Amino acid sequence: MIGCDWRGLGRRALVACLLGGTSLGPGLLAAPVLAQAPAISGFSQAVAEAAAAEPALGAFYAARAYAPVWTDAAAAPRRAAFFAALDQAGAHGLPVARYQAETLLARFATIETERERGQLEAAVSLAYLAWARDISSGALEPEKIDAGIVREIKRPDPAALLSALLAAPSPEHFLRDLAPKTPQYANLMRARLQLAAQIGQGGWGNPVPARRLGPGESGAAVVALRDRLMKMGYLGRSVSATYDAALQKAVQSYQFDLGMKADGVAGEATLAEINVAAEERLKSVLVAMERARWLNGRDLGKRHIWVNIADFSARIIDDGKVSFETVTVVGQNRPDRRTPEFSDEMEMMVINPSWSVPRSITVKEYLPMMQRNPGAAGHIQLVDSRGRTISREGVDFAAYNARNFPFAMRQPPSQGNALGLVKFLFPNPYNIYLHDTPSKSLFQREVRDFSHGCIRVGRPFDLAYALLARQVDDPQDYFQKVLKTGAETTVRLDAPVPVHLVYFTAWPNARGRIEYRHDVYGRDAALYTALAKAGVELTTLTN
Structure with a gap:
């Protein structure tokens, strides 16, 4: 029997062991598993029971007579590729704990019965489907977080995900290609890694202690501004304490990237943006990666x-x-x-x-105005249910409310x-x-x-x-x-x-540099809170 002792191995050693097609545990059924014995009722029944959480998964296994996907020797490259992909889940800003990689690896080392193998088989498939769904189309259901996010997200079919993986000549390439393949997503992912590394080194340093700085000024605040822009990548190494032309150009570049008036003067608004912590920018990037995944699969x-x-x-x-x-x-x-x-x-x-005035505007804004003064908003016509323009004379606006007002309103074409x-x-x-x-x-x-x-x-x-x-x-x-x-x-x-x-409050420009914007509706703050609740960690790079 080809094998290795799973007990006591570290995570990466376990993955290497998996890749080698080793035994699935020290139990009595290790040798039959390696020999790829036909599935017995204990395995099949366990798979069917555990897969009940995902009906499509149960149907998938039933259609293939419960042949294993993960837990026989032939699956070694496939399972090794999957666990290697899970090692990178944190780098994608995904909820690592959701996939239970450590627990699953530990279970591979302790299988004693065919029933345990069947339970693990289904558990790995469920973890795979969760991960594949998250990395390809997002980890959140956004409409449950903000009613203004009404985007239709193309979720992958579970059976298709499994069938495609089985048919893939290279499991590694197939799994890698589930993530968005756009250059924007690659730039966001790179920014996520760079920001996490920067935070690990103390971030961008102390905030700049000033309300306004401009060309020609000097002092400790200018030094702090220079140091912060250097760490942000907007300025080369320099030790000058003066707000010189190089610093002015760096400030101007920063302002341009943030959609501000690019005058090169670090005014109050500019310094407020410069003083935003790297951790806050990383939150924006993580949310942007999630939003990019919602668009994945859409032409x-x-x-x-x-x-x-x-x-x-x-x-x-x-x-x-x-x-x-x-x-x-x-x-x-x-x-x-x-x-x-x-x-x-x-x-x-x-x-x-x-302009056909929306009903909400008609009854919430214009009706109260016309109740006070029938001639108010006279540039907008009253229209009855048959589309006819109605004179306001003789209309008792006080007799109506938002529920029973019988007219629509329309503004004819004009310059105004x-x-x-x-x-x-x-x-x-x-x-x-x-x-x-x-x-x-x-x-x-x-x-x-x-x-x-x-x-x-x-x-x-x-x-x-x-x-x-x-x-x-x-x-x-x-x-x-x-x-x-x-x-x-x-x-x-x-x-x-x-x-x-x-x-997108974080999005790469043509040069690949991330530009940041205000979260004007507070949507990204709510999404990051949901990501954190789901298990996304701010600075974890790998599992």
């Missing part, structure tokens, strides 16, 4: 629109590169106005749109229309879309959460031109001709464009 589209709510931006991505970008205004930080997260397809734009002169539609249950706005001044603010939930676009005409460029020869001329008619006109896109409304 984003060779051309797609990427709306980062936390970044107040919208971009067109063509073949992985940004071809258009604009600032945005998103929903206010109120429970009924926060912009939700989901993906859909943009199908059309409406030039010279009318709340939707501006164009809106972009991707029909969805949440009534969210992109649109122009007459309130241009809000785009000058750094924090831009002012809408009722829809996304206001800073460069709406340019967005329209970019979308039309693939279906008309002169998109600007075409758009302007339609616009000048003043008539509400729907223009369908020949090829619908995927739209992804996301919320």
Whole structure:
């Protein structure tokens, strides 16, 4: 019998032993297991009982007459690859304890009966399914944490995960490829490892003790700023105590990466960001990795629109590169106005749109105004159930409340229309879309959460031109001709464009450096709390 003594071995030695196809324990059934004896009723019954926690798993084993996946000699490379993958679960920001790797390895060393082997067989499969699900599509159920995360997550089929692993020429490659393969995820993972290592060395040092620092100043606070930016990777080694050109450039680069006004002056807002602890940035990265896993398995589209709510931006991505970008205004930080997260397809734009006022705004905002003054909001029409415009004269607004108000409200196309002169539609249950706005001044603010939930676009005409460029020869001329008619006109896109409304407070730029944004809705804080509760550890790199 080929074997080794499992008892007393360390984790990595156990994995090496597994890879060697050794015996599954010192018990009486070690030799028959190695000989790959046909499954007996004790093994099969134990697998069936233990797999009942996952019906698809029970059906999978039944379909293969309870042939083992993990607990015979032929499975040695497969189980070794799996336990090696579990060794890296912490580096992916996953809840390591959920997979019980240490316990499972210990059980391999103590099998005495076929029933114990069957129980372990099913336990490893359940651990594998949990890990594979988490690393490929996320460890959390986000809609249970925040009602604004309505993203449809593509969860892998349990039987398909097992069948694909069995069919894989290289278990190591198959398991590795379950994680997102995008460069953004790789950059986040690298940042996660670097931050954890930095925290292990004391983080970025003491906070900068100043409210404002600028070029030409000197002293201990400037030294602290210089030291902190060096540890963050924004400045090379230097011992100067003066706020010189190199330090100004480093501050400017930092401001640019955080979406701030890049003037090179470390004002109060800039220093507040610089003084954020490395631990807090690591939390943002861990949540971003989880969010990236939610998108894994979804074809984003060779051309797609990427709306980062936390970044107040919208971009067109063509073949992985940004071809258009604009600032945005998103929903206010109120429970009924926060912009939700989901993906859909943009199908059309409406030039010279009318605004059909949402029912919630009609009864919560305009009805009280009209009860006080029937002429209030006179630029918005009353519309009956048959779509007819109704005069306000003779309407007793005081006779109605939010439940029984029988009218809708609509604002006709105009320069002052709340939707501006164009809106972009991707029909969805949440009534969210992109649109122009007459309130241009809000785009000058750094924090831009002012809408009722829809996304206001800073460069709406340019967005329209970019979308039309693939279906008309002169998109600007075409758009302007339609616009000048003043008539509400729907223009369908020949090829619908995927739209992804996301919320990343940490995301890599084109250079791979992580840019951070404010958690304007508090969603990431709630998600990190849930990750920690699930067992994700802040700085653990490996099991």
